[in-house]
Amino acid sequence: MMSAQFCKILCNFGAEVLFGLFPLGGSTMVNTKGYRRGTRYLFARGFRKHGVEHLSTYLRVYKRGDYVDIKGNGAFQKGMPHKFYHGKTGRVFNVTPHALGVTVNKRVRHRVIPKRINVRIEHVKHSKCRQDFLERSKKNREIRAEARKQGIKVSCKRQPQGPRPAHFVKLNGKQEPELLQPIPYEFIA
16 A cells, blocks of 8 residues: 555656656755765875885874974875865873874864874874974074173064065166156147
8 A cells, every 4th residue: 555645746746756856855965974075085195105104104203392393194094084174273281102192173163172082193294383483582592692692682573574675776888767747638628
């Protein structure tokens, strides 16, 4: 016995329903909610980067407080971060034999939540986000120490690049400077 609803659908749409030309659900697109959906290219290995992982990945030393970049490695499913954290920078709060605990900031609507995730070391690498700052700090300390010896005051603040300084233009005797001025207004009646 066919249900009344199915009979009604058959009467309205006929052969389209029978042969799958018109979906019964009403929606034409599927929207999977999988944990790794949409990562076909995100977690794919780079060109000529397939194969066995280098030992240097496992020999890196991580300490609490280090900044690390999270980059999911598609060759290792264990300890892989969620796609949201791919490309994010976080700070190590815990070190285990094969994995790290990393604190990453996540923006949720109007606030930023520090999230703590566990990621295996295949999916992280040391970040260079503080390298420029540390080099600049070291250079500034040296400049201040030198200035203290000489007894002068020095500013270590970064300054924006200003306009080009004044300079003379060589004409080589060929080009004459052209004076540009507005044409006077003439009233034509």
